[in-house]
Each structure stands twice: as structure tokens, then as C-alpha cells.
Amino acid sequence: MAAACRNTICSFYIIYMKIIIAGAGAAGLAAAVSAAKNGAEVVLLDRNEKAGKKIYITGKGRCNFTNIAPVDDFYANIVSNPRFMYSSFAHCDNRDLIRFIEDAGVATKVERGGRVFPESDHASDITRAFTDTLSQAGVKIHLHTRLTGLIIEDGQIAGAKVVREGHISERHEIRADAVILAGGGLSYPSTGSDGNMIPMLEELGLKVERPYPALVPLLTKEDYIPLLQGLSLKNVTFNVYSEKKKKAVFSEFGEMLFTHFGLSGPIVLSASSRIADFLYRERELKAWVDLKPHLSPEKLHNRLIRIAVENPNRDFSHFFDELLPSKLCHVITGLTGIDQKRKINSITRQEREKIQFLLGHFPMTITGTRGFKEAIVTGGGLSVKEVDPKTMQVKKIPGLYVAGELIDVDALTGGYNLTCAFSMGALAGYSASRGYERNCNE
Numbered sequence: 176m177a178a179a180c181r182n183t184i185c186s187f188y189i190i191y192m193k194i195i196i197a198g199a200g201a202a203g204l205a206a207a208v209s210a211a212k213n214g215a216e217v218v219l220l221d222r223n224e225k226a227g228k229k230i231y232i233t234g235k236g237r238c239n240f241t242n243i244a245p246v247d248d249f250y251a252n253i254v255s256n257p258r259f260m261y262s263s264f265a266h267c268d269n270r271d272l273i274r275f276i277e278d279a280g281v282a283t284k285v286e287r288g289g290r291v292f293p294e295s296d297h298a299s300d301i302t303r304a305f306t307d308t309l310s311q312a313g314v315k316i317h318l319h320t321r322l323t324g325l326i327i328e329d330g331q332i333a334g335a336k337v338v339r340e341g342h343i344s345e346r347h348e349i350r351a352d353a354v355i356l357a358g359g360g361l362s363y364p365s366t367g368s369d370g371n372m373i374p375m376l377e378e379l380g381l382k383v384e385r386p387y388p389a390l391v392p393l394l395t396k397e398d399y400i401p402l403l404q405g406l407s408l409k410n411v412t413f414n415v416y417s418e419k420k421k422k423a424v425f426s427e428f429g430e431m432l433f434t435h436f437g438l439s440g441p442i443v444l445s446a447s448s449r450i451a452d453f454l455y456r457e458r459e460l461k462a463w464v465d466l467k468p469h470l471s472p473e474k475l476h477n478r479l480i481r482i483a484v485e486n487p488n489r490d491f492s493h494f495f496d497e498l499l500p501s502k503l504c505h506v507i508t509g510l511t512g513i514d515q516k517r518k519i520n521s522i523t524r525q526e527r528e529k530i531q532f533l534l535g536h537f538p539m540t541i542t543g544t545r546g547f548k549e550a551i552v553t554g555g556g557l558s559v560k561e562v563d564p565k566t567m568q569v570k571k572i573p574g575l576y577v578a579g580e581l582i583d584v585d586a587l588t589g590g591y592n593l594t595c596a597f598s599m600g601a602l603a604g605y606s607a608s609r610g611y612e613r614n615c616n617e
């Protein structure tokens with residue numbers, strides 16, 4: 176437990192804290208480094224066989240660990256509760272993170288959209304930056320060790336119950352001054368983050384916002400979507416409409432992919448995070464793709480006229496040959512309802528207008544998302560109202576701290592999710608290590 180020593184310079188008694196950190200993912204590792212640097216005795220544990228198991232698969236194994244955008248731009252990329260992050264970023268922002276990684280001997284590089292990666296393209300280097308720092312600070316990581324409960328006495332944290340998995344499972348109670356929960360969300364449960372800390376939080380009477388898969392592929396209703404499986408569209412605009420709001424609730428330009436169940440690709444993943452609430456409430460959402468967003472209505476009209484003039488005796492089934500990928504030509508001509516065998520010179524003005532509309536509004540209905548197994552991140556989690564954003568301490572339980580994806584904060588792709596987890600972890604570790612700092616004159 177806490178050990179006291181006299182700090183002769185500022186006449187404070189600093190009492191060194193013993194802190195249990197459950198979860199050695201991004202948030203837990205950052206919390207451990209921060210707490211250890213502030214003199215705390217750290218017990219870092221993870222149920223897995225290695226620390227940072229999810230970090231290894233981030234950024235397709237290359238780990239896009241942060242972004243060089245000005246920190247103010249981060250908030251626009253955080254989907255839920257961006258303001259909750261103010262204090263965490265004030266304590267440790269993207270630049271602090273890059274400096275820490277480089278000081279630990281890992282060179283970094285910046286790619287498209289300000290994404291920052293280790294120069295080696297090896298995610299393991301990022302984990303190593305933390306684990307090396309921890310071993311230099313004498314912190315041991317207890318692997319195969321699962322937190323199963325909290326010890327709370329007189330309304331305050333007094334320690335945690337853990338199980339060490341082995342041939343014979345051993346149960347222990349570890350006394351401590353503070354516990355930091357950093358067990359992650361529910362996405363990619365094979366990495367150890369399966370949401371097991373959510374019921375623990377609920378048992379303590381804390382509010383949890385319904386967890387849902389985010390940055391995840393979308394399911395669609397129409398039979399023609401699976402026919403497009405494997406087709407990737409670049410430079411299109413994907414739009415989603417809310418019947419209740421009577422307006423488009425998402426519209427983004429970029430790249431998307433058709434799959435056997437629906438849609439994936441960068442703009443679809445972003446949409447999944449942005450439309451989650453609408454989809455939950457409305458069950459189904461109308462969506463459309465503008466296949467030619469760069470062509471003004473006038474230019475597109477002229478283009479269609481030119482195709483008709485230059486190919487009068489072509490079958491209608493080949494109308495879009497110069498305009499669209501072949502898989503899509505087949506589906507779009509089918510959607511027009513026009514007989515495929517008709518010659519292009521027989522297409523009426525009304526039919527041409529319908530064709531033009533379809534090119535700007537290729538329709539589909541979103542019926543849901545894929546599950547947590549395929550979700551890059553979890554939306555929902557511990558309500559931010561339960562947590563003091565300046566310290567990451569749970570307001571109702573002194574000594575209990577939280578950090579990372581476990582909390583109702585999620586962001587878009589670009590290195591923002593890891594930055595949030597690292598920053599929250601660093602603040603939680605720092606705050607927990609100072610929890611019992613007391614002025615001797617008090």
C-alpha cells in the first residue's frame with residue numbers, strides 16, 4: 176500500500192500510491208507509464224498472453240497510432256462526446272505521444288491525411304515503446320491475469336480481485352489505493368476486449384450507454400447489391416437519409432466497396448459511426464450513391480446526349496459502357512426498367528431524365544450493421560457523466576479510474592481512436608498516482 180516519504184523541497188508529504196491497472200491495451204499501457212513515471216507502484220495486468228494484443232492488428236499491422244492534425248481538428252473526428260477529451264488532450268496530445276514514441280527509440284512517419292505510423296511499418300514497435308519504458312521503470316506486466324471484481328470499502332476502492340489463469344487457476348485479492356479499468360470495448364473480442372468490464376460497472380450502479388459496433392460494414396436490403404460484390408468505387412459520394420429528420424444525415428465523398436452482405440470501405444465505415452443513432456431508432460435508412468459527383472447536372476446531361484448521338488443503334492444494355500464499371504452497368508440498366516434490347520435512339524427524354532437521376536441517386540436501404548467481430552471500434556460504453564474528465568476518476572467511487580474504449584467516446588479512422596485511448600490512459604495514470612498527495616500542513 177501507500178508509502179510515505181518527505182519531499183524536502185516543497186514540504187509536501189508525497190505518499191506513493193499502489194495502483195492496479197486492468198488491461199494492457201493502449202489506454203492501460205499509457206496509464207502504467209504515466210503512473211510509474213509519477214512514482215507509483217504499478218500492478219499492470221492483462222488476461223492475454225501478451226500486452227497490447229489489439230495494437231498488433233491496428234492499421235493493418237502498421238498501427239496508425241495518431242495524426243499530426245492540430246489538436247483542435249481532433250474534435251471534429253471524435254463522433255461521441257468530443258468535449259470529454261479536452262482535459263486528456265491538454266495533459267497528453269498527439270505531439271506528446273509522438274515525442275514519447277520517438278524518445279523510446281521508434282522512428283515515425285506521416286502518411287496521407289496526416290496519419291502517423293512507425294517508420295518500420297511494424298505495429299509491434301509501438302507496443303515495444305511502452306513495454307520497454309515499463310520494464311526500465313521496473314513495472315512487471317502480469318499476463319494471463321484477469322480482473323474479476325473490485326474491492327470497495329467505505330465507498331472507496333481498496334483493491335481488486337484477480338484470477339491468474341494457468342493449469343490451476345489462482346484467485347487473489349490485491350490491495351491497492353487505486354484501480355484503473357482499461358478493458359476496452361467489445362470489438363474484435365478475440366483480442367481480449369469483449370466488454371466484460373461493462374457488467375462490473377453496471378453492478379456499481381454506473382450508467383452505461385448501449386454499446387454498438389462502430390466503424391463497421393453496413394447491411395443492405397436490395398437483391399442487386401450482392402451482385403456487385405467485390406466492386407470498389409472511388410470518387411463517389413455516399414449519402415444517408417433520415418425519414419424522421421427529413422434530411423440527409425450523412426454525405427461524404429470517397430471510396431466504398433460492395434460486399435456479399437452490403438457495403439464496406441472508408442466512407443461506409445465513417446457512415447456507420449455517424450448514423451448509428453438514426454439506424455437504431457428508425458431500423459431502416461434510405462441511402463444513395465452519387466456515382467458522378469464531379470459532373471454538374473448540365474455536364475452529365477450533355478454526356479448522356481453525346482452517348483446517345485454517337486451510339487444510336489447500340490442496345491440499351493450497353494448504354495453505360497463508357498461511363499460505369501461493367502458490373503454496375505448491368506444493375507443500373509436493370510433499375511431503369513427499360514427493355515435492355517431497345518436501341519439507344521429510341522430512349523425518350525423522360526427515360527433519359529430517369530437515367531440521369533439514377534446516376535446521381537443509385538439507391539439502397541440500410542438495414543443494420545455487421546457485428547462486433549468486424550467493428551473497428553465500439554460506440555457507447557460507460558457514460559461520460561459518470562467520469563470526471565479532469566482526472567478520469569469515477570465520480571461516485573473515489574480511487575476508481577477508467578480510460579479508453581470502455582468509455583462512451585469513439586472516433587473516426589485516422590489514428591484518432593488510439594490517440595484518445597493513449598491520452599485518457601496517460602491522464603488516468605497521472606491522476607491516480609497523485610490521488611493521495613497531501614500537504615503536511617493540512
Ligand SMILES: Cc1cc2nc3c(=O)[nH]c(=O)nc-3n(C[C@H](O)[C@H](O)[C@H](O)COP(=O)(O)OP(=O)(O)OC[C@H]3O[C@@H](n4cnc5c(N)ncnc54)[C@H](O)[C@@H]3O)c2cc1C
Nearest residue numbers: 198200201202222233234322358359367368579580590593
Ligand atoms: C482491426 C482494428 C484496426 C484498428 N486500427 C486502428 C488504427 O490504425 N488507428 C487507431 O487509432 N485505432 C485503430 N483501431 C482502434 C483501436 O485499436 C482501439 O480504439 C484501441 O485499441 C482501444 O484501446 P483500449 O486500451 O481502450 O482497449 P484495448 O486496446 O482493446 O485493450 C483492452 C485490454 O484489456 C484487456 N482486458 C479486458 N478485460 C480484462 C480483464 N477483465 N482483466 C484483464 N485484462 C482485461 C484485453 O485483453 C485488452 O488487452 C483499430 C481497431 C481494430 C479492431
